Amino acid sequence: NLREEMRFEIKRLQEETGVTIIYVSHDQDVALSIANRMAVLDPHGKIRQLGEPEDLFKNPVDSYVYRFLGLSNFIPVELVENKLYVQEETESIPFPYPLPRKLNQ
Structure with a gap:
């Protein structure tokens, strides 16, 4: 799958070069797998939460971030x-x- 290959290639390039890469995605799985830091923005462009993917997933700051990450037992x-x-x-x-x-x- 080309999309998956590109995801791994972007992650590899970032790790090898140490450069900052800004990757915009609406796919939570992609964002969680590729990012070492990520931001969840609302429809108005306001940052609702910024941090490491694992922290966002384990400690969403509000119901918007919770739902955006696909958590369903709210x-x-x-x-x-x-x-x-x-x-x-x-x-x-x-x-x-x-x-x-x-x-x-």
Whole structure:
């Protein structure tokens, strides 16, 4: 596959020469595999997060970056008076378990 070969060639050239290469892609897999640093921009060109690919993947700063990276287990919740509510389309459902200690502090 020519596209995959080019991806490996760009990565090899960058590693051999040490030059900065700016590669623009909407393909998260390509960006994650080729970059040593990457930026996620929103539709208005604002940088939402900048860092190493692994850090972005493990610690997305907001739901936009989370969704852009293709992570799919995002559940909107609301914290009201130390009680957690799961947001559904038309209602908030109380979370039936104790809050994790980190949220409870």
